[in-house]
Amino acid sequence: MINAIAVPAFRDNYIWLVHDAANRTVIVDPGDAQPVLAALAHHALTPVAVLITHHHHDHTGGIGDILARYPVPVLGPARESIPAVTRRLNDGERICVPSTSMEFTVLDVPGHTAGHIAFFGHNTLLCGDTLFAGGCGRLFEGTPVQMYCSLQKIARLPETTKVYCAHEYTEDNLRFAAAVEPNNADLRARIAAVNQLRRNNLPTIPSTIGEEKRTNPFLRCDEPDVRAAAIAFADMPPESADQVFAALRSRKDRF
Numbered sequence: 001m002i003n004a005i006a007v008p009a010f011r012d013n014y015i016w017l018v019h020d021a022a023n024r025t026v027i028v029d030p031g032d033a034q035p036v037l038a039a040l041a042h043h044a045l046t047p048v049a050v051l052i053t054h055h056h057h058d059h060t061g062g063i064g065d066i067l068a069r070y071p072v073p074v075l076g077p078a079r080e081s082i083p084a085v086t087r088r089l090n091d092g093e094r095i096c097v098p099s100t101s102m103e104f105t106v107l108d109v110p111g112h113t114a115g116h117i118a119f120f121g122h123n124t125l126l127c128g129d130t131l132f133a134g135g136c137g138r139l140f141e142g143t144p145v146q147m148y149c150s151l152q153k154i155a156r157l158p159e160t161t162k163v164y165c166a167h168e169y170t171e172d173n174l175r176f177a178a179a180v181e182p183n184n185a186d187l188r189a190r191i192a193a194v195n196q197l198r199r200n201n202l203p204t205i206p207s208t209i210g211e212e213k214r215t216n217p218f219l220r221c222d223e224p225d226v227r228a229a230a231i232a233f234a235d236m237p238p239e240s241a242d243q244v245f246a247a248l249r250s251r252k253d254r255f
């Protein structure tokens with residue numbers, strides 16, 4: 001049994017503290033050390049490892065100060081250059097977090113960055129800036145086809161999987177989703193629920209894979225309404241589902 005605590009950082013990042021019943025904790029994507037150290041003390045958590053999904057500074061900038069206080073292993077992507085990483089992970093690798101019963105499978109999910117990885121285990125997905133609640137990451141280094149394939153890989157996980165992404169972008173993402181699929185009843189219900197959470201200043205995360213498949217347009221590129229929206233957005237009518245994805249992503253960049 002594991003639990004995750006959201007540590008807000010910067011404007012809209014979440015750093016996740018995933019811990020077991022004995023409070024042994026993995027720190028996921030610590031862009032900033034100070035709020036992490038404060039939360040560890042507040043919740044009486046003992047860090048045993050740092051997990052990194054990709055190299056961006058808002059996910060890695062706090063590693064040094066955390067290691068100065070807690071010299072724990074840092075597990076991160078093999079295909080990105082992150083000097084603090086002590087164990088470089090490849091697709092399909094299974095990791096056992098030291099001195100805990102936590103185990104995760106590593107998934108290669110390129111698109112936002114070229115070597116981005118996600119961690120899946122205990123009905124939990126830690127996916128950094130790949131899949132967001134109601135949306136997906138920008139394509140800084142990868143191609144639309146790469147990101148489409150990464151999201152399809154994530155969509156094949158069990159529907160009950162809890163999705164822990166790294167930013168609170170949900171309201172904006174769902175505004176775009178509603179422009180794509182104005183007649184999606186599940187989406188309208190989700191928007192109402194998310195607006196309520198944000199009015200109370202609560203995180204909208206985690207969601208589930210099932211919820212994302214019903215409401216996130218980037219996981220719905222085969223749906224007729226999503227396809228029709230992509231045709232309206234694109235200069236060239238998209239033919240395949242990955243071209244629908246590319247048209248949506250490009251439109252969202254300017255939304």
Ligand SMILES: [Zn+2]
Binds near residue numbers: 112129
């Ligand atoms: Zn990023």
